[in-house]
Amino acid sequence: MTDSITLTIDGNPVQAAPGTTILKAAASVGIEIPTICYHDYCTSNALCRLCVVEVEGARTLVPSCVAKISEGMQVSTHTERVKRARRTILEMLATTVDLSEAPDIQAYMREYGARDERFPEAEQRISPVLDDNPMYIRDYSKCVLCWRCVQVCAEDAQYTYAINFTGRGFETQIGTFFEKPLPETTCVFCGQCVAVCPTNALKPKRQWLLEQGRSPDEIMSLTRSERRRRMRREAAAEQPATGGKS
């Protein structure tokens, strides 16, 4: 095996180490390929398909976040075929999910000429905000199903496995065991899922309350009483035999 592979990306000769993905090889010469689900510290699942590129000889478009480079490969990252797929994916996403707090995706939409209203009468994925714990809220109307939260909760980081997928197809959602509130799951409130969420579907509770127009003092007292309630609950659970009121 050679130390370096030579390929062509958008007409530019590129050299990179074996095992490099097309996405990284392109970035090394300043060619930016758009991504949504990709995250440097998460397992790549090639599921948003925004990073697809044309590779000579391939039957379909190729996801650059996982496809490895090979010697002599001819890659085109911005052909009409590629742009049509990216634009359509963005247009479908904009009619499915609330992207109001996803500036990166909005920027892609402008770049690819994707219109929010391309699919009239389209069903949106709407669900109520889940506010079941003092640390963060879950607003799945904003969820693009990038899978990052599920992965950092599992083998990508925390090994807590509090959340997984529910439903399937268009109805897919992120959820807990039998939709239980997070405090009743294995969640340890590490906050890693909130950190990797690209669309603010997961948001720190404090930030959310501030946006709701609550004052910092109110928020302090709100979360304090939640903490107290929780401590009382735990104390009661430890002394079931005393018959104390909970």
Add this chain to the structure above:
Amino acid sequence: MPEIDLALLQPVLADLGPQGRTALLPALHAAQELYGYIPEPVAAAVGQALRVPLADVYGVIDFYALFYREPVAKTIIHVCGDPACSMAGADGVMKVMAQQVERHRLPGEIQDTIQVERAPCLGLCEHAPALLVQGAPVPKADTQSWEDLVSGKAQRPYSVVGGDINLLTFNCGKGRITNLDEYRQSGGYDSLRKALALSPDAIVAEVKAAGLVGRGGAAFPTGAKWEAVAASSEPVKYVVCNADEAEPGTFKDRVVIEDDPHRVLEGLIICAFAVGAHKGYLYIRGEYQLQYLILKAAIAEARQAGILGRNILDSGFDFDIELRRGAGAYICGEETALFESIEGKRGFPRIKPPFPTTHGLFGKPTVINNVETLINIPLILKIGSAAYRHLGTQKSPGPKLFCLSGDVMRPGLYEVPFGVTFRHLMDDLAGGMRAGHKFQAALFGGAAGAFAVEKDLDVRLSFEDLRAAGLPLGSGVITVFDETRDMQEILLRLGHFFADESCGKCYPCQMGTQRQYEILQRIAENRPLPGDKDRLLDVGWTMTDASLCGLGQTAASAVMSAIRHWPELFEARQTTPEGGLA
């Protein structure tokens, strides 16, 4: 809610628990049989026993259509809603069933004792309109009385088999299951004996020489697949039989398993010996409950006779098969999604590469073949690759099974050599169009296929001829439509099928199948919006070109083919002043 007695579950968990996560689907099936559905404490007990995170258990239950997390009626009737059955009146059947449930509801009853659900294609297309009563297949539901249906008196359907040859279907269509003795009398397991006396390399060479390609739809050369796995130095390898048949219009696996289960086992055992695997899985779709039981009995017979297990037929070769049931997910017919399902996960397809030949089931080198592919193996060994190549065309050697359904006189399974014309299959074998009707179109390859029209009647049924005609062979499924059929309605059903069956992993398919279905709904209701055809094309191209797996890549195939043939179907139609269609 009645008290849940977890003690009932203990024997199941004691048995399956040590297997860990891979036993998740079997455990959930067993739990559902005990409790009627999967209550929360039961799901939790299963997760703890198998050491599967509870959120994952819930994710799996929620993925598969045949698992219920809420109480359900004692009897569930699944009515097929896909083209062949809908053309035969499935919607009317569904309506009557719903009325009957209503009529038989007792006052004050909280839970109906019977519930009716629309199901995706049940693989009973030659018996349309078909349904399942608590898993038991019922043919021609429009002719059955309600009392017979709910009392289980309705007779099960028997396969309709014909064709020019019967090399693969010799034991099929006789109205009974071929047991081990009968199979042996018909020369069964002779090929296995022959194979065990050969070197594995020689068997792989023979399969390659025969030019056999996969019959599940992808047409990958079988010998090349086997060779890659045989060459691997990994000590653990697997062979898997894909019997997750669910493409609308397809019922060939069902017929073969139902009538001649040992032929499938023989093919899989030879495959295992050729590639050096000691464990095999046979994954059958959840809706095929009857066929699951037939296979279970056949496997037991084979073990008893020393054809499975240790030292098979005194050859020194050890191999056994584990039978697995799906639970209602078309996507699990995709090979990597099927592996995930066996591993106890949601049926999400994996990214390829790596391919199953290097990283398959449990990450090990794996051969996965369709039922029809495997039953060609005993034949190849019996007659030899040279004679096998005399069948069919030069580029498409061998026999082929075609599932013919829809508006023909005799819907059924037909075995022909590759290269006969579509007209021969339809007119000479299936008896032509129903009396008084004309051919309008035929859907080749199922929901993931494309339409053939009048000019295609003389196309020869071979890979090369169909490719030239722009038609897919797919898994060998052809649904015929006469001049009375509303193609917008047919497309709507196909759109519904994909929207229902998309796994939801990759964006193009997750959202594209839904958007496609919405637009097809508008079109079927004759209220298309300007630009809907272009929307369908953009969605279609994006799914075809950018989806992660074969489901998404073919989810727009029939629609795009219809746009090519009948662009006018996608424009608003003139309506009469009374509101009817002109």
